[in-house]
Amino acid sequence: MLKTEVVTINGKQFVRTYSDQEGFGVMRDDVIYEEAYDPFEYSMSRKYTEVEIPEEEA
Amino acid sequence: MALTNKLTAIADAIRAKTGGSAALSLDDMVTEIGSITTGGGSSSGLNDDFRAYVEDTYPQLSFTTYTSTGTAIRKKLSTTNITDINMPNLTIISDTIPINNTIARKLESYALTDIENNSIGIFSGNCDKLELTQSLKASYQQNNLLYCYYIATPNFTAPFTIHDGDGLKARKVYWCSENGTSTGTYNGRINSTNNLIITRTSSVVSLSSTSNYFNPQMNLYVPNSLLNNYKSATNWSTIANQIHAIEDSYAELGGIFASLDSKYNWTTRELTLVEKLRRQKVRQEWLITFNELITIANDLADNGSSSDYYNYTDCLLINKGLPIANNVYLFITDAFKYIDANGDPIPLSGMLSERDSFYENFFVTAQSGEAGLYTLWGMQQFNDTNVTTGFYDTALYHKMNDNDGSLITLLPSSFTDNLVDFMIDDTHTAKLAPPTATEVGTNSQQKTFEIYSKLNFLTKNKITYIYGNRYSQLRSLGYTTKPFMYLQTNGVSNTNTYNSTASVIPVFALGKKGVNNA
Numbered sequence: 001m002l003k004t005e006v007v008t009i010n011g012k013q014f015v016r017t018y019s020d021q022e023g024f025g026v027m028r029d030d031v032i033y034e035e036a037y038d039p040f041e042y043s044m045s046r047k048y049t050e051v052e053i054p055e056e057e058a
Numbered sequence: 059m060a061l062t063n064k065l066t067a068i069a070d071a072i073r074a075k076t077g078g079s080a081a082l083s084l085d086d087m088v089t090e091i092g093s094i095t096t097g098g099g100s101s102s103g104l105n106d107d108f109r110a111y112v113e114d115t116y117p118q119l120s121f122t123t124y125t126s127t128g129t130a131i132r133k134k135l136s137t138t139n140i141t142d143i144n145m146p147n148l149t150i151i152s153d154t155i156p157i158n159n160t161i162a163r164k165l166e167s168y169a170l171t172d173i174e175n176n177s178i179g180i181f182s183g184n185c186d187k188l189e190l191t192q193s194l195k196a197s198y199q200q201n202n203l204l205y206c207y208y209i210a211t212p213n214f215t216a217p218f219t220i221h222d223g224d225g226l227k228a229r230k231v232y233w234c235s236e237n238g239t240s241t242g243t244y245n246g247r248i249n250s251t252n253n254l255i256i257t258r259t260s261s262v263v264s265l266s267s268t269s270n271y272f273n274p275q276m277n278l279y280v281p282n283s284l285l286n287n288y289k290s291a292t293n294w295s296t297i298a299n300q301i302h303a304i305e306d307s308y309a310e311l312g313g314i315f316a317s318l319d320s321k322y323n324w325t326t327r328e329l330t331l332v333e334k335l336r337r338q339k340v341r342q343e344w345l346i347t348f349n350e351l352i353t354i355a356n357d358l359a360d361n362g363s364s365s366d367y368y369n370y371t372d373c374l375l376i377n378k379g380l381p382i383a384n385n386v387y388l389f390i391t392d393a394f395k396y397i398d399a400n401g402d403p404i405p406l407s408g409m410l411s412e413r414d415s416f417y418e419n420f421f422v423t424a425q426s427g428e429a430g431l432y433t434l435w436g437m438q439q440f441n442d443t444n445v446t447t448g449f450y451d452t453a454l455y456h457k458m459n460d461n462d463g464s465l466i467t468l469l470p471s472s473f474t475d476n477l478v479d480f481m482i483d484d485t486h487t488a489k490l491a492p493p494t495a496t497e498v499g500t501n502s503q504q505k506t507f508e509i510y511s512k513l514n515f516l517t518k519n520k521i522t523y524i525y526g527n528r529y530s531q532l533r534s535l536g537y538t539t540k541p542f543m544y545l546q547t548n549g550v551s552n553t554n555t556y557n558s559t560a561s562v563i564p565v566f567a568l569g570k571k572g573v574n575n576a
Binding site: 009010012014025028031032033034035036037038039042046 | 290295
């Protein structure tokens with residue numbers, strides 16, 4: 001399941017997007033991330049889908 | 059290459075062809091070679107110019123069929139004359155014996171996906187080009203390294219995945235794109251030892267994670283045009299405050315973004331001297347020839363873009379705080395200019411009379427056996443009051459003290475035994491002549507000098523040898539307005555004995571004809 005949470009790093013808010021399934025990450029614009037930290041102001045414009053991370057990238 | 063080694067190499071090559079593993083006598087070799095029917099050509103791997111290989115002169119390798127490397131290939135990869143490696147079908151490098159100490163500056167592989175039990179040390183200095191079009195896996199073993207200090211122009215058209223923090227052991231990654239196109243996709247992890255990455259790709263390189271093998275203290279230098287993109291990019295944005303524009307960071311990067319003076323009036327004599335070097339069996343790639351200098355100058359005059367020498371410009375970007383390498387060289391000539399914060403070129407000789415912030419970072423280092431274009435490293439300790447004792451007390455310092463623009467050239471250690479032999483004790487400080495035979499006896503110092511004299515690289519009585527100097531002493535000797543060369547060799551202790559194993563790399567400095575440097 002895709003998860004999101006707001007975290008603060010160095011005083012700035014980020015939206016962390018990740019998958020709670022082992023071996024899965026998130027993908028946006030065909031780029032796979034193990035997890036994605038985006039500035040809070042981009043939380044609405046950057047949408048991710050859950051994706052299995054290919055084995056060689058795990 | 060000793061005869062025994064040559065025979066072993068021949069036997070290895072035969073075995074690589076035949077797939078055999080048995081020891082081969084000379085008669086066996088004749089028989090085996092006679093039974094090889096595929097002959098040379100691009101389809102047979104180890105073959106293209108066998109004689110050249112044996113003679114250690116083959117410049118480029120093409121493995122077209124091999125899927126693993128045996129001893130023979132390893133030896134070929136370890137051949138010091140190789141400058142290009144092209145392994146389009148090589149899918150795995152698997153050998154318990156590391157491939158080390160080669161000086162190949164380019165590696166192209168279109169199928170390499172795995173490095174097992176190996177250390178590809180072919181990029182022990184600068185790597186001009188690393189083109190791996192497959193997703194490359196480097197396993198967990200400590201030695202599984204793409205070992206390089208620079209990846210100047212990587213071309214990863216597939217994600218480069220590092221499974222271990224040591225998978226890519228590059229202290230600095232210069233993510234340059236040769237033609238300004240974004241071919242780099244570092245969708246892997248940042249080695250925690252990477253404390254500086256410079257990317258010059260034309261679009262943002264994605265970062266897959268900030269949690270694994272990521273150094274949150276790292277600094278990222280990017281083109282100014284992409285600065286805001288990186289600061290807001292996924293994952294990179296977490297270190298937004300540590301992302302800087304290259305164009306605004308010359309000082310942080312060492313204050314140097316040098317270019318060659320394209321208007322430099324190179325003389326016929328200088329060209330002649332360079333040509334002499336070439337004739338003395340000094341490998342060409344260890345030198346920047348006159349024509350290459352002109353090419354560099356022209357390229358840099360065109361902002362260094364679209365140039366084979368583009369990388370060299372990058373090599374003049376320096377990072378502070380990195381540990382100094384074993385072999386340290388300082389190379390300054392009037393041919394280089396410092397670009398100040400306003401973008402104005404200042405001759406380095408002028409900068410040398412200014413404060414220490416400049417010197418702190420202007421070091422040229424190279425690795426043992428590395429070809430003669432240089433890696434620059436930062437050195438924060440370098441100032442009047444905080445000189446690393448071991449650093450300077452063991453210094454070998456050559457000052458160009460020539461008033462007619464001579465060429466100082468240090469030859470490779472294989473040619474001169476060891477240039478550390480040039481070192482003399484403090485009593486010779488500021489001596490304007492090289493040590494005489496009486497002073498140095500019949501030891502190799504004199505021998506080395508004689509080699510130089512014979513080659514006429516140095517004009518006798520116009521070279522100052524200084525040992526045991528310190529920074530202030532160097533300044534008191536007036537070097538600040540002169541082109542000079544500084545060299546420290548590896549492992550030399552603060553005594554009058556010298557480490558015979560120390561390596562010396564040929565470098566050279568050019569002075570301006572007609573400038574009185576005395």
